[in-house]
Amino acid sequence: MARLSPARRKSLAEATSRYHAALAGSPADEHLANRGLLGPSVKDETAKFRLGYVADPLPGHEPYRGMLAIPYLRSTLDGQWSVATMRFRCLREGCEHTDHGKYMSLPGDPPRLFNTLALVGNDDEIGIAEGEIDAITATLCGIPTVGVPGADAWRRHFREPLLGYARVWVMHDGDKAGRMFAHKLLAELPNAVGVGMPDGQDVNSLVVSHGRAALRERMT
Template sequence: MPGHEKYAGRIAIPYLSPDLKTLQLRFRRLGDEDGPKYLTVPGDIPRPFNTRVLDLPLDTMAVCEGELDAITATQAGIPAIGIPGVSAWRDEWALALEQYDTLYVLADNDDKGQGAKLGETIALRCPNARIILMDSGHDVNSYVNEFGPEALRKKVGISE
């Protein structure tokens, strides 16, 4: 499509409403090429990803940095929403997260140190937050790819 060449070769990640309408798309690059890892369509506002899980009757919820981590955690049996980067956090989102007995912040442990920062930011606003720092060099997705979903559940303290 003309004008959308910068999104070519990227994974399109849809943000869906509860009735499955597409609210926005983010695009993730494949591989380690130069340039930003994620692109958003100009004018789109930051919003949590996978908010449909917030409608489920649960005592616990997880927050991850990024859409793929939220997908991976949810598939591993830990329902999660994704925040599109540390700087995207909005304090008003905490209102939807205060309803849970425990809020797990599955924090990246990468060389940027942003995951720990996200956890600290959320913990300041959500007294129910418990920060779970991934092993060094890992985010949720890479952790599950290396150690498996059961290892993530064990790390969080959830068993099936």
Template sequence: MLAIPYLDRADAPLTVRFRCLEDHDHRAHFHGKYNTIKDDPPRMYGVGDVHQAGDTIDVTEGELDRIILRKLGLHAVAIPGAALWQGRHRRMLAGFNRVRVWGDPDDAGAEFTARICRALRSAKGVRLRDGDVTDTYMQGGAQPLLNLIKEDSQ
């Protein structure tokens, strides 16, 4: 499995999540696609960016989507799913003038974006059309993602 370390603002490890990289039925192998250490609380991934960002921050639904936006030079954090969004996450993002939410273009992603936008007046969903952040990047590189940001700020 791919190990995804969660680091604090000083880059000290908080926890690790795991993503199975096999293309098989994960449940039949007694694990999920993503796996969290038992009883680990819901966490925001990449909290260091909350402290480094200017007046804008990006929020993705998956850890790997956040890594892509970082490659583009954006400051981003990830919340791995609407159910893991917590009141303290709202407080962590409350100081930003603009919060862009990159939910996946499916029902779970719509719920993810809606939940954060209800909690934060500064939040606005980015309209992904051709898959999630990672799919969009794999298909067309950085430009399609940057175009979505430009669309948003017009």
């Protein structure tokens, strides 16, 4: 895997700051609010993920104009944040995403783990979710959770940082792709426990419709 060049690192940090500054009052802000990720009670908790809105794209980011920006934050030795990559989600109403993905990665970028900052909090339990929004949602529910960029984006090397935990909660959607995702992870991680969502639901929709305690209740 190619190392991030200093120029790429700087550009990703600049993009994160610019898009995060454009979030307030944007369509991305509204999208997150509908997912229970903004509003007075959760705004401060969500802010640390530095989500953003691509109002004014950096050079090369023109295809992502109008999208939600999701930075993959890491931390540096001096305690600052840095950005390993960024993904984008289309927010256009009624869009069928025919000439682009609903979620888009930067060209040539391999799947990476989202929210790896959750890995350093404890060595007892960790969650893994199928997408970034579900990882954020579960983390806000008090379960430090990393995300993979989609059910089919699991890579075997992702297992290494997860093997040291007493328990890995594999949170998966209540659909076929989600069950296959869980099946694969349970086969690769001896410490994994599957946490299925109700039919047709994901972590975020469960928490939005039934509250944070509903997620914990499924983890047994």
